[in-house]
Structures are given as C-alpha cells and as structure tokens.
Amino acid sequence: MAFSKKIKKSKPILVVLNEENIIKRASKGFDRIIGKKSFINERFEDFIDIDFENFLGTNEVIDIRKKKYFVSVFNLEKDDYREKFILLFDISFVYEMDKKIYCYEEIFNKLNDGIIISDEDGRILLYNKAQETLEGLTRSENEGKFIWEVYNYHSPENSEHRQVFKTGVPIVNEYKSHIRGKNVEKYVAYSTYPIVREGETIAVFSISGNESEMLNLLSETIELKRKLKRNKEIEYSDNGTVYNFDDIKGISIIINKTVREAEQLALLKGNLLLIGETGVGKEMFAQSIHNISNRNEKFFAINCAALPENLLESTLFGTTKGSFTGSVDQEGYFEAVGEGTLFLDELNSMPVYMQTKLLRVLQEKKFRKVGATHTKNLKCRIICAINEEPEKLVRENKLREDLFYRISRLCLVIPPLRERKEDIVYLLNYFISKHSDILDKNIVGMTNELKELLFEYQWPGNVRELEHVVENLVISASSEQTVLDSDNLPRFLRNKILKDKDIDNKTVNSLPQTLNEIERKLIVESLNKFNWNITKSAKHLGIIRQSLIYRMKKLDITKESDLWI
Template identity: 50%
Template sequence: MMDALGLGETLKEFVPELPVGKRNGTRYTFSDIVGTSHAIHGLIKDAQRASLLNCAVLIDGEAGTGKEIFAQSIHNFSRNSQQPFVAINCAALPETMLDRILFGTVKGTFTGAIDQAGLFEEARAGTLFLDEIDSLSLLLQAKLLRVMHEMNFRRVGALNVIPVECRVICSTNKAPQKLIAEGRLRQDLFYRIARVALHIPPLRMRREDIASITETFIKKSNLILRKDVRFVSPELYELLLFYNWPGNLRELEHVLENLMIRVENNEKELGLEHLPPRLKQVLLSTREELKIPGERQNLPDTLKELEKQLIMDSLKRNMWNYPKTAKELGIIQQSLAYRMKKLGIAQRKES
C-alpha cells in the first residue's frame, strides 16, 4: 500500500507491523478500506501522510461513512501504533462528568472519588478519538480548547500538571464550516483540532466503489457463513448502484448482510429474490425517482450519466447557485466546477 501510494521504502522502518488480533484497541488498518475511486485513494494517501505527522486531525463525513475506520487506520500507520487507541462518543458524555472521564480524578475530591486516570492518560502516547466533537456544549469545548492549547491538564482535584502525550483525532457528521456558522463548533477549537482536515465523501458521490465494497463483503461473508456466492445479478446490482445510500457504508453492509443470510448454501448468485420485502421497497423507491437509462450501458457510461443527472437536479433545485449546489452535493465548489466541465454542463448565471 505504501509503495502504491508513492510514500517510499524509507517510511517502512517507522511503521511497525501489528500482530494479528491487535491489542492496541483497534480493529482496522488502511488495508481494510475498500474502494477504487480516485476520491478514496486520494483520501487514503492524505490520511497516511497525516499519520506520520503526529498532529491533530479532524475527520468529517456523514454518518456511516467510516470515520472511525480512518481514525484507527491513521493510528495503526503511525510511529506510535503500539500505543493505545482510545475512542469515546462525545454525544454520550454527560456534561457533569466530562472532566472526570477525560482527565481523571483524585481520591477525596468529592464523595466516592478515587484515584482514576482519564482518557487522556489512558491513551498515553497513542491516540484519543473524540467522535462527534460538535455534540459537546460550548463550555466543554472551551475546556478542551485550553487543554489543546496548553498541551497539559490536571486531574479533577489535583494540583500537579500532566502533559498531553497522545494525538487527538476528532470527527463531525457535518462540514465544520457549517457547524461553526450554526454556533455548534467553536472556531478557535476548530483551528486546534484540524491541523489536518479530512473529508470522507458520501457513498452516493463515489458510486464506483459500490462494486468493490460488495465483492469484498461477499468474500468475507462466504468464509463466515460457509457459503459460495460468486455473483450478483444485473438487476440487483443496478438497484445497489442507483440507490442514494443515506446511511452510507453502514447501510450498504446492512443490505448485503440480509442478502447473504437469505441466500441458500447451494446458490452462487445474489438476486432480487433474496432481498427482504422492506429493503426491496426502499431500494426500488429510490430507483423510481432517478431517470435510469433504458438501454443497458457499460459501468463508466452509466456512472457518468448518473453523475450528470444528480448535478443537474441539484443545480435546478438551488436555482444555479453554485455554493449552495456544492454544499448540497457534499463537495467543494472547485470540484463542482471541474465536474461540470468534465460532464459538459454549461455554466449559467444564478436565477
């Protein structure tokens, strides 16, 4: 992987191999990230570079796009991969207990208090992953900002200062700029946690990855379920390709899991008949909304037509306002301009 991405032989000495069955609190490495699109390959390359810098990273992407998979992969590609990876969902942090959970406590500080390390200490020189960082109140964000600025903290009730040794990786489900504009993310905290910012595009914006993800999932499921599925029917593949996947990878895996459970042990092909009625109805409803070409085309031409249609529909909904269109599609405005030129969509003035 490193050589394929042009990172060179010299980096291998800094990236220790992890044993099978990792004991550092992770399950994933970059080899677990599947996809053939330029978007995902470029993202992996950027994430690998970030992992070697040992700086704070902010990952944004819709729910189900695989933000923690990237966070774990960054940790496992780093020089400190043997150190712990500690993850916490900030949406599950009670505001009154944040200090204790993150920074630890000293015995006798309050009734029932014991000497206990917080997550910053548990991570040691590894990685602390703060998922859904925007779920923290602005007051809690201010406390975190101070720690990120000073690079030290105190246990609750302690006088001595403990240095921060770990890398902090944060994630959000929405674009950080939107969260800042909505007053849900402090701008000064953003500057601290986003020394490197990575955006994971939604699955609907990289449909060319659906085939490779599906193939990989089927191979893994065959081993677990002792089946021998080798093919996906054209009709089913068309449904998978043209569905919008609001739940992204998580939803695709849910659908594939249902298919693999329902297929018989002697069957070699997944088809529409293996879809539960509820899932089939959901997939078909989206298919009807899209103007799928009547004549069967090859995959590149089909994806090109679909991308052009999605962009045109969004442009019309937003009255040819390019910033709004790019925001709706989950891409930057420069990328929208590039895609429009590539697809032959002439630019117009805003309506």
C-alpha cells in the same frame, strides 16, 4: 545599537568661519570628523570641500572621509561683523541601517525556509521568496496587507500571528497544509515567535519549511512496508485497534488519493481532524493512521454523542477522590492513553462548555483531573472527527470556531460513497465474498436487477450501510443459492431502498405527500444520527419529544424498518 539610541547619541557639530572661510572655532568632535586636532585659523576648504554659494540656505548630504553628513550653511551679518555658520550632522548610521536592511532582505530571500513578519497592527512587513514558493502567492500581493485578509480568517482573533502578539507565547513545530494551483496540497512545518524589545512585543514572525518532498519519500517507504505486511498477519488488538490502511477498500481515484493523504498525515506530529458523513469509515482511518505512526502505543476511542454529558468530563480528565459524591481516584483517557492516540468521534455532539475545556487542553497541552489542584502534561495525539460540514456546524453554534481552527491544521476529508460510485460494485463483490465465507455460503454474485437497484441507491449510511445490506442479503440466501436477487432483500431493507428510489424518481407529487416524504427523511436521518435517542433527535429537529413520537407513528417510522447499521 537600536536606531532610536543612535539618533539620541548623534549630536550636530557647529563650525564658525570668518569672511575668508578661516575656521575661528568649532564644537567638540570636529577634530574626529576631519582627522586632525589642529584646525583653528586653517581654511575650511582644506579639510572639507564645499561650494558655499550652492550650499547657502540649503540642506545637503556630503561624504567626509567615507561617512555621510547632513550639512546646513547660513551667514550671520551684524554691522561690520560677518561670520559663516556650518552645521554638520552625522547620518552615516541611517545609510548603515539601510544597508543592513538590504542585506537582511537579501539573506531572507536566499533562505530555503519561508519567512513572514507582521507588525503590531497585523500588517505583513516581510514575505520572502521561499514563502512565495510554498504558498503560490507573491510578495507584492501580501506585503502591506493585514495577515487575516491574506489568509481569509473570519476575524483577526483567528490569526495565529495576532494570538502570539497578544499572549507573547510562541507556537512551535506545528503543521498545516496550503492549497496551491490545481488543488494540490503542500504540507508546511512552521513555528511562530514574538519579537520583543525592552519588554514590549513589536512584531511577530513565522518560519516555515516545505515538508512535501520529505512526505513523498516517506510515502514510498510506507508502500514498501505495506507490501511487506501483506505477507505477514500483523495483530493490532493489543493496542486497542483492529484496522490498518489495507482494510480500507476501493478502486476509485478519490479513495486512493484520500488514503495516500492519510498516510502522509500519519507521519506528521500534531492533532488531526477527520471530516466525513456517518459510515464513511472515520474510525477505520483513525486507527490506520495510529498504526502506521505509533503502533506500539495505545489507541482509545470515544463517541461524544453516545457518552452522557455528566460522564464526558470525568471520562476524559479523570477524577480525584472526594471531588464529588462517590468519586474515586481514577485516570481519564487523556492520562491513560499515554503517548498513544485519543480518537474523539462526533466532536460536534460534545457540549460547548466541554469544547471550551478541550480547547484549553489543546492550547496549553496540559489537563487537570476533576477536583485536582495540579496539572498533568498531555502526551497523546488527538484525532477528532465531525460528521457535517464545519462551516455549517460553526454557523449553528455546534462547534466553537476557535476550536475548529485549532484542530484543523491537519485535516482529512473522507468522501461519501455516492461521490465514488465506481466503488459501489467493487464493495458489493468484496462484501459478498467476505460474508459468504463467514456464513459458509456459496454466493458468487448478484443479478443485474439487484445490482442496478443498489447502484442507484444514495447510501446515506455509506460503506457501513452497504456492508449491512450485503450481510443481510447473504443471510437470507438459501444454502443452494449462488446468485443473490432482489427477493433476498429483507422487507425493511427493500422498503427503505425502494422508498429512496421512489423519492428520487418522482417528478410530480401532491404537496402533502411531498412534505410527508421530506419530513420522514429528516426524522429518520436525525434518529440514526443520535442512535435512535428520541430526546436528542427531537432537540436536533427543534421540536418537543412528544411531537416527535406523534410524527413517527403518523409516518410509520420504526427502528426495525429504518435503522441504518
């Protein structure tokens, strides 16, 4: 029975005594308190032991037959008429409720699953020991605080607890990672539910489980599978992919750690966000994740920057006949990919209105074709990729903040090549061997001068650019040549690498020259980002198209000499 209902049901019992403490009358229910039906003209102390002198004018709590009662005693005197009034109020339910709360807390603290409960204001009511272990936080730090303060949300609206409280819709079987001490990630499976009483949501709770131990075991299984696959040539082209994790090359600690994290994320259900600069291999990771988790299903990829805005919606959602001039019944990628994986590359280039529609699809797991009146269930896993820092994109209104929080529950950051320098020489040798075989050359290495030049280069195009450079080096080598040197660099590559080296090495420069170099670098980066689309690059730089064309001519920027491939 609810606490408030028990209060309403419980009524005080009035007992009237004479001067000798003899019971003269009592209200209904007193017989149940003392366990005897006959009590009139009996002494009150024979049933309930009270020190009337100490109780007079005070309120006390006493035990009567293993129950708790709140007692008030007062005298009524008028002329020669004297009576003693005793009020008894059964408050056993209060102690029972306190006992229940204590038992519940003991149970919660013995559970292996983490539990968080927040009230209607968003304050944390309960935070059990298992949750402390999962997150590396303490109960005393969290209870009583707003949930968005504890988890550093920018606003209460970004808190899932507040979303569930407002909508009443639970979030079931989601995943997220928590950073604990020493930057160790622990992956947590959780569900969040509303607590509804008489049609009104009064609180929200989450139940979380630690997936990390299971993932470690699964990682061992993955490694065994990979060792087995090395002796077998597995063809993935039937599902739309060409890469798996064995194709991601490198010897650095950071790239190997990233691959292990990606393998773990592949085994978790839920959408995934990849963060990495142009050329780091985001689609390679996306395909590898798909192939280790769902190899028999389809893999579709869309570059949101390359697809025209007016085609993006119909490509994703599909169309119905007659929805617009010339439209036909056609499946969109959401439907055609089935239970496979849809990879949305350069999500930050997607128009904001389309980001809003994508957010709705992710929230409801349903979509509607353009022109259709009914919805279809979304069955696929969606992997999104962005090529800039998410905070910067949100700040510049290129990425909706609520969409970022929705897609970043599972997140993988792919490091740029300049942050794993030890991989540069390894990749140079790997790509020399690869393209030497392809082109039927006998190249076995490169001069120290060329190696040092390439090692010091910053590689803004990352691994993709490095492979392109090596391929061009091998192409330019003669049939008798076995060692590559700087003379094998094509003119446009030599100019690009030397310009970058000169900019980094210069300590003193004239102001106009420095400004020109900075301007040139910004323009080239923007052009490569938008595949040398002048209109989009100008918009990104905040200038008009004609101004960009003029500056390109002035700074001698051409696609032939400055393209990153």
